[in-house]
Amino acid sequence: GLEEPLGRCLQQQGLISPVDLVKLFRHQLQVGLYCLFALEAGQFSFLPNVPLPYQEMTGLSKEASAVVLEGLQQLKQDQRREENLPQPDSYFWRTSLELPLYQLSPLEWSILEQVSPSRKLADLARALGADLLEVRYACARLAKLGLIAPCEGPIAMPQPSLVGTSKASGANNLGETREPVKPSLVSRLSMLLRSIREK
Structure with a gap:
């Protein structure tokens, strides 16, 4: 089986540009990680010895602290945007x-x-x-x-x-x-x- 990130292989063969690979990596962070910061409660567990999903990997990486900071900044921006929206009880x-x-x-x-x-x-x-x-x-x-x-x-x-109907209340009978x-x-x-x- 493939034991190298698919994104790296595709880039080496010229099938995907470095710019598109970065966009894909950002999308993966957005969908798979940043949205987790919006959760107020939940459970998770770490599974040991799970085979790496090479076919889903881009080959790009980022430090965990940088990812956490970006996730928190994004959450703050999203909340600010949501605050400006009409409230559910309006x-x-x-x-x-x-x-x-x-x-x-x-x-x-x-x-x-x-x-x-x-x-x-x-x-x-x-x-x-x-x-x-x-x-x-x-x-x-x-x-x-x-x-x-x-x-x-x-x-x-x-x-x-x-139009043209008289008032229902009998207070005024002038038509x-x-x-x-x-x-x-x-x-x-x-x-x-x-x-x-x-x-």
């Missing part, structure tokens, strides 16, 4: 019913269709059968595009009334009708409120 509302002019992912479309100021993000993710972290990233992007906006929630949304709020008005109002808040 609420959003759709700022406009008009179709967006931006290219959206299937998840972003689903969020746009089902987001509600009466439903927190954790519940929305559950309803969509989607990963909560992915939903938080998608909501952050939709908010940046101005398609949704955070609200204090939960807010019970009134049922929209049909008054309710006009639905136009999406463009809501959109302009949210932009105005956002600009005031930024000042």
